[in-house]
Amino acid sequence: MKVIKTNKALRGKLAFLRSQGKSIGFVPTMGAFHEGHVSLMRRCVKENDITVVSLFVNPLQFGPREDLARYPRNLKRDIEMASAVNVDFLFVPSLQEIYPEPLSTFVQVGKIGNILCGASRPGHFQGVATVVLKLLNIVQPCVIYLGQKDAQQVAVIKRMIFDLNIPVSVVICPTSREADGLAMSSRNIYLSPTERRDAVVLNKALRMGARLIAFGERDGGKIISKIKKLILEGSSASIDYVSIVEISGFAPVRRISKDVLIVIAVKFGTTRLIDNVIVKVHGK
C-alpha cells in the first residue's frame, strides 16, 4: 500500500492505472478506523482492481462547537489496518491540499440536508457533500463505498450524485456493530464506561421499533413515542431526534405503508451518537 499526500501524485498514479483499464473503487473516511471502515475497504478491494481510501478530517463538516479538535487521529494504526486488507492507495491530504484557499464554491444540498442531523448540525451536510465531490473529482472512481450507519449522509450523497450526474456508482455497506449491538463509530471512544453501557439502548430501541412494525403497527407517532420512552428509561441519554422517514428522500412518514428508515440521534454526556435501521414492510 502506498500512502499518498498530494492530489497531483494520486491523480498521476490513477491516470496511469485507468489507462490500463483498471477499475477504481473509493472509500472516503475521516480515519480512526474501526471494523466498519475495514468492512468497506474489504468489499472495495474484492470488487475493484484498485482501492483508494481517503483519510481526511474535514473541518467544513464540523460546527464551531463540535469535536473537530479532539476528533480521534491515529495515522500509524490506520495505515496498518488499511494495509492489512490490501488497500492500494491511502490518500492522506493536508488541509492545504484540499483547501488551498477559502472556498467560494460549495455544494448546496437542499432540504434533505437541513432536517434531522442537518438541523442539529447546520452546514454539516454542505461540508460533507462539498468535500465528497472534491474527492470524487480527484479520485474519479467507478464506485464509491459508503456505510449505512450514516444514513442521512448516504441519502445526501446519493441525491448529489443523481442531481449533478456524477459518473460513479454507489455501494452502501451494512452497519458494523459491537457484540452488544452498539453501532461502531470513531466517536464511541469518547464514552465513559457508564455511557458505553447505556449506549446499547440505541440498537435495542431501533430493534423494538422494527419489531412493532413487523407486528403490524403502522402509526409512526406511536412507534416514535415508544422508542423515546425506552431510551429515556434505560439511560442517562438526551434525545436529539427519533424519526421515521422514507428511505431515499428522508421525508417523514406518519402512516407506514412501505419500507422506512428509523433514525435516531442521542447524546450521552457530550457525545452525540446516531444509529438507524431499515424496516421492510411486506404486504403493501
Add this chain to the structure above:
Amino acid sequence: MKVIKTNKALRGKLAFLRSQGKSIGFVPTMGAFHEGHVSLMRRCVKENDITVVSLFVNPLQFGPREDLARYPRNLKRDIEMASAVNVDFLFVPSLQEIYPEPLSTFVQVGKIGNILCGASRPGHFQGVATVVLKLLNIVQPCVIYLGQKDAQQVAVIKRMIFDLNIPVSVVICPTSREADGLAMSSRNIYLSPTERRDAVVLNKALRMGARLIAFGERDGGKIISKIKKLILEGSSASIDYVSIVEISGFAPVRRISKDVLIVIAVKFGTTRLIDNVIVKVHGK
C-alpha cells in the same frame, strides 16, 4: 456529425472513444449560434480528437421576468453550422433529460456570483454553474472552451473548477465582434434598427476606457464616469453597471495597478447586453 439526445447515448459513445485514448473537448452553448460560438467550436476541433458541443437552453439560469420563452431557437440552422466546422457530437438534451426531477442539489457560487450580473440576475450564476457541472459530469472532457464575452461566467466557472477540483482544463476564447465592434450575442436579434446602431457605443466606451488607462489614468472612478457619460450621451441606453474589476476574482478596483477588466451591462429598450475588455497595465 451526430446529433445526440440522451445522456446515456452520449456517455456510451464517449466512453468508447475515451478507452481508445481520444482527447475530448467540450463547448457548452444555448444554441442560436453566431460566429462567437463557431470560433469556439473551430478551436476545439483543432485542439482535440473529439469535439462535443452541447445545446441546451437552461431554464435554471433565467429569472422569472427574463427572456427564457423568447430566447432564439433554430436547431436546423445550428446543426448545419456545427456540422460545417466538423463538430463530432451535438448534444441536444431535452429538459426532462437534464432535470428529470426538480433539483435538490445545486452549486452555490459565493460572492463572485452575486455581484454585477449576479446582482441584476439573482440565481443566474448558480443556474449556470449547476448546469455546467452537470454537463461536465456527463461529457467528462479534457478541456472546456468558453467565450470571454461572458467574462463573469468565465470567472465563476473557473473558480468552480478550482474549488471543486474538477478534472478539466479551461480555454478562454476572445470575443467575436461585428464589423462595427458590437460583441456578437444571440440576443442582438432583439434590437430594433435604432437600438442596433446605438449599441455600438458599448465597444466604443470600452475602448475609450482602455485608452485612458494606457495613457496613464489610474483612478477607476474617473474612468467609470467617463464611460457612463459616453454611453448615455450617444444612445437611448440605460446603464445596469459599469465596473472595473480584478481579472480572476472580480473584486472592484479603485486604484488601477495591475491588469484589469472593464465590464459593462447596458439595456437598450428591453434588451440587456454585456461586454468587457481586458486592459493590460505595464510598468507595475
